Amino acid sequence: MLKINNLHVKLEEEDKQILKGLSLEVPAGEVHAIMGPNGSGKSTLSYVLSGRDGYEVTGGEATLDGESLLDMEPEERAAAGLFLAFQYPVEIPGVGNMTFLRTAVNAQRKARGEEELSSGEFLKVVRAKAAELQISPEMLKRPVNVGFSGGEKKRNEILQMAMLEPRMCIMDETDSGLDVDAMRLVSEGVNALRSPDRSFLVITHYQRLLNHIQPDVVHIMSNGRIIKSGGPELALEVEENGYGDLLAEAG
Ligand code: ADP
Ligand code: MG
Ligand code: MG
Numbered sequence: 001m002l003k004i005n006n007l008h009v010k011l012e013e014e015d016k017q018i019l020k021g022l023s024l025e026v027p028a029g030e031v032h033a034i035m036g037p038n039g040s041g042k043s044t045l046s047y048v049l050s051g052r053d054g055y056e057v058t059g060g061e062a063t064l065d066g067e068s069l070l071d072m073e074p075e076e077r078a079a080a081g082l083f084l085a086f087q088y089p090v091e092i093p094g095v096g097n098m099t100f101l102r103t104a105v106n107a108q109r110k111a112r113g114e115e116e117l118s119s120g121e122f123l124k125v126v127r128a129k130a131a132e133l134q135i136s137p138e139m140l141k142r143p144v145n146v147g148f149s150g151g152e153k154k155r156n157e158i159l160q161m162a163m164l165e166p167r168m169c170i171m172d173e174t175d176s177g178l179d180v181d182a183m184r185l186v187s188e189g190v191n192a193l194r195s196p197d198r199s200f201l202v203i204t205h206y207q208r209l210l211n212h213i214q215p216d217v218v219h220i221m222s223n224g225r226i227i228k229s230g231g232p233e234l235a236l237e238v239e240e241n242g243y244g245d246l247l248a249e250a251g
Pocket of ligand 2: 038039043
């Protein structure tokens with residue numbers, strides 16, 4: 001599924017190396033978590049995988065099902081099955097949530113050479129998935145994320161994910177403002193969408209989030225690379241002792 005090999009990334013603007021040989025593999029059906037001290041490069045990794053401007057890949061590679069992601073345009077990445085949920089969801093005034101979703105779904109189908117969904121077909125699917133996620137028809141009509149509460153934005157993100165049916169979901173959850181309810185939404189969303197041919201990479205500062213999601217593998221990131229990987233117990237170790245021992249061990 002997702003394979004990252006010896007990835008090196010620097011900022012375009014400054015001569016600053018942020019990812020320094022990061023390697024990671026997430027097999028189909030698994031949920032992996034990345035934890036690590038602030039400034040390790042966790043968000044940079046998710047931005048680079050999404051194709052955001054401002055970063056220069058100076059070495060290494062990232063592939064999804066054997067296809068090189070780093071050469072693709074952002075919409076090609078989505079068509080290949082990559083989904084990125086960001087810590088700060090974009091607000092799009094003037095564009096209804098449903099219209100946005102339909103555009104995203106049809107753009108993905110088009111890039112895959114599939115036929116677009118008719119508005120009737122789309123409505124049927126979006127209503128069913130929204131109901132499952134307890135998203136009201138009213139919220140489907142509002143402009144994308146405008147005036148949404150933190151919890152509503154999270155719900156909406158899970159709805160986008162459910163509609164696009166990605167193979168690989170990357171979620172970057174920072175320490176900023178995920179309250180207990182929002183955390184429960186995220187974990188329930190992930191758990192509901194888990195399947196043998198879908199993988200997740202959940203980036204988080206919260207050990208608590210991982211109590212609900214139960215990752216298969218936990219990776220600890222520091223200074224631009226993965227310094228240790230293990231089972232869920234690694235997250236508990238961080239919760240109890242912080243990163244100090246792990247960083248010292250890694251040298
Ligand atoms: P994390 O998500 O693990 O906290 P980040 O990926 O946000 O880490 O940042 C890694 C390092 O790169 C930090 O030192 C941060 O200050 C720096 N950095 C990231 N993006 C930029 C940018 N656009 N301009 C300047 N510094 C940046
Ligand atoms: Mg940070
Ligand atoms: Mg971050």
